[in-house]
Amino acid sequence: MTAPENEYRKLARQGLWRNNPALTQILGLCPLLAVSNNSINALGLGVATVFVMVLANVLVAWSRRWIRPEIRIPVFVLLIAGAVTAVELLMQAFFYSLYQSLGLFLSLIVTNCAIIARAESYAVKQPVRYAAWDGLMMGLGFAWALLLLGMLREILAQGTLWAETEALLGRDFSIQVFEYQGVLLFALPAGAFIAFGFLLALKNAITGIKK
Amino acid sequence: MRDLIQSSARLSAFAAAVILILSALFWGLRPSIHHNQQREADRFLRELAPNDTFPETRARQCYRLGEALLEYERSEQGNWFIRTRTLRGYNGEIALLLALSADTQTLLGVRVLQHRETVGLGDKIERRKSAWIEAFRNRDARTRFALKQDGGDFDGLTGATITPRAVVQQVGAVFLGWAQGEVSACPDNKDKSNQ
Numbered sequence: 001m002t003a004p005e006n007e008y009r010k011l012a013r014q015g016l017w018r019n020n021p022a023l024t025q026i027l028g029l030c031p032l033l034a035v036s037n038n039s040i041n042a043l044g045l046g047v048a049t050v051f052v053m054v055l056a057n058v059l060v061a062w063s064r065r066w067i068r069p070e071i072r073i074p075v076f077v078l079l080i081a082g083a084v085t086a087v088e089l090l091m092q093a094f095f096y097s098l099y100q101s102l103g104l105f106l107s108l109i110v111t112n113c114a115i116i117a118r119a120e121s122y123a124v125k126q127p128v129r130y131a132a133w134d135g136l137m138m139g140l141g142f143a144w145a146l147l148l149l150g151m152l153r154e155i156l157a158q159g160t161l162w163a164e165t166e167a168l169l170g171r172d173f174s175i176q177v178f179e180y181q182g183v184l185l186f187a188l189p190a191g192a193f194i195a196f197g198f199l200l201a202l203k204n205a206i207t208g209i210k211k
Numbered sequence: 212m213r214d215l216i217q218s219s220a221r222l223s224a225f226a227a228a229v230i231l232i233l234s235a236l237f238w239g240l241r242p243s244i245h246h247n248q249q250r251e252a253d254r255f256l257r258e259l260a261p262n263d264t265f266p267e268t269r270a271r272q273c274y275r276l277g278e279a280l281l282e283y284e285r286s287e288q289g290n291w292f293i294r295t296r297t298l299r300g301y302n303g304e305i306a307l308l309l310a311l312s313a314d315t316q317t318l319l320g321v322r323v324l325q326h327r328e329t330v331g332l333g334d335k336i337e338r339r340k341s342a343w344i345e346a347f348r349n350r351d352a353r354t355r356f357a358l359k360q361d362g363g364d365f366d367g368l369t370g371a372t373i374t375p376r377a378v379v380q381q382v383g384a385v386f387l388g389w390a391q392g393e394v395s396a397c398p399d400n401k402d403k404s405n406q
Contacts, residue, residue, distance in 0.1 A: 068218050082229040082233055086232075
């Protein structure tokens with residue numbers, strides 16, 4: 001059992017880079033590819049995913065004593081779906097604009113396998129504080145990969161960055177990076193896969209160089 | 212056997228707990244959510260009729276059009292603001308807000324209050340996502356309320372047919388019904404204030 005600070009640092013390294021849910025574990029592709037068509041959507045959903053991951057991990061860790069092995073999967077699904085619903089309701093009540101921008105994407109978070117993967121492999125065996133931190137780190141790891149992909153696809157498909165931020169952030173932060181027609185491919189699912197593939201290759205190259 | 216019973220009991224307990232907590236959250240947050248929806252509806256009212264003012268107490272009244280009961284309110288200038296919904300959306304119910312001139316002969320505009328349509332495709336009926344809904348600005352009874360591909364006057368949306376068709380159809384039915392005076396009082400004349 002590692003000392004507490006080491007555990008936190010280890011989880012941070014794992015979640016943000018070494019075992020990144022999107023780029024290393026390659027989980028959660030459904031929401032990842034669906035919402036990464038522009039930067040603001042990616043940011044919104046990234047933030048929501050972090051909240052859900054922390055909440056779900058906390059719930060699983062907190063009730064781990066009562067989760068018998070044979071019912072663990074249904075219980076995980078129940079807690080995660082409950083967490084997403086709770087986040088949706090809270091957003092509708094306190095962050096209405098964000099809720100409207102994300103729309104049905106918020107419900108998509110339930111399909112993010114990274115969440116149930118963390119519940120199964122970590123949260124159900126750990127005290128709440130470690131599980132919460134792990135949720136935060138994995139969530140942030142997913143979020144930054146999502147954001148990167150979102151910005152990349154937006155630049156390639158539309159030539160802008162941070163277009164349409166009024167609804168979420170109150171004012172227009174858009175930047176016209178290129179004045180050009182835009183490559184439609186990257187606004188579509190096929191382009192999402194291609195762009196994601198390149199990000200994976202880039203990450204592997206960097207990891208390879210480090211060795 | 213005892214294991215089976217214990218597992219089932221535990222799982223049921225989890226389910227019950229989650230249902231209870233979510234229900235509590237839902238009921239507790241309902242006023243806030245309702246308030247947000249109302250604030251947005253008011254914003255739409257200002258977009259549709261920028262120069263209109265409303266009385267201190269907002270009373271919504273009810274009219275009957277065919278089978279449907281529609282809520283409406285009137286501004287101090289006499290314009291009508293009608294709420295209706297269609298169930299023919301791609302993914303269910305679409306709630307609409309129509310603005311009619313005081314003489315009911317002109318459709319001032321439409322806004323979508325709530326929907327569950329596909330993000331990126333059907334959700335373009337929202338004003339914040341595209342200007343498609345502005346096609347309803349300043350229309351009169353001579354307008355053919357159907358998509359161009361169905362022989363009418365309205366453009367569709369790329370990648371979505373069912374959604375715009377449902378909206379156009381519903382707007383047409385309500386506007387034309389209202390303009391032609393086909394409305395009548397609701398069964399027990401429901402008056403809702405400040406809801």
